[in-house]
Amino acid sequence: MADFDNEELSRVRQWWAANGNALMIGVLVGLIVIAAWGGWNWYQNRQAAAAADISAQIEGALVNGAIDDSVVEAVERLENDYSGTPYATGAALGLASAYVADSEYDKAMPHLDWAVDNASEEGMRHIARVRKARLLWTQDDAEAALTLLETDHPAAFDALYAEVAGDIHAARGDREAAHQAYQRALDALPQDTPRQPLQNKLADNAPADDAGAGSEQESASAS
Known part of the structure; x- marks a missing residue:
């Protein structure tokens, strides 16, 4: 039995001599990774x-x-x-809105630009872009606003982009383009979202032929 134990001990020593350094390095690396992950989580929580x-x-x-x-x-x-927290984006949008309410458009724009470029959440980025488009429109730069609204975006935001485009077209007197944009917005609107406001905009900007036909139908019904 003693000879067997000595033989096993000798094998363990040989294995350790061949693999011990690599094993220790692996353990140390693992501990470092765990410590770094924990430290990163702590840092993120502290930042938030x-x-x-x-x-x-x-x-x-x-x-x-x-x-x-x-x-x-x-x-x-x-x-x-x-900048990596949603609080930064929310603050930028909030300050921009306050500036817009005070008609200080030039002060609002840099914060909207920041939000578009740095928002940590996709939804906030698209909200910032659409608000920037509205601000450009307010500053009489409708073409720049419409170009911005043509930026690629996920289908989930189609209604948001299209409705603002419709508002701009309607304000410019382009009923056909407004009607098309409002129709796109209505088609993309989630089913559980109130639809009446968009339907009203759609009806108000119906092409002339459709509006005339609707008036004739109403007159016929009245008679």
Whole structure:
């Protein structure tokens, strides 16, 4: 038995001599990876918590209608230091909306641009792009707005893009283009979404022939 034990021990020593270094390296690498992953998660959680605190302060100020230097600095801090969080995008969009409400369009645009380029969530990026298109339209640059709305986007956002395009066409008096855009928006609208507002826009911008036919039908029904 002692000879057998000694033989087994000798084999273990030989195996360790041949493989021990590689095994230790593998263990160390595994521990480093685990530690790094845990550290990264801790860092992300810390970043998110800090961003949430700053965002809450910004939201409170904007609700009260205050756009002072401290609010602008807080938004820019989120954009610069916490760009990977949704709080940064939300703050950029919130400040842009506040500027638009005050007709300070030139101050709003950089924050919409930032959101389009840096939003961490796809949905927020498309909301920012559509709002930028509306702002371009407000600034009398309808062509740039329509070009922006032609940007490739997932089908889930078709209704959002098409409705704004329809609004722009309608404002320019292009009833046919507006009607087509509103129809695309209506077709893409989720079934559980209220449809009446879009249907009203669609009817208001029906091509002249369709509108005339509708009027004749209403007159015939009345008689």
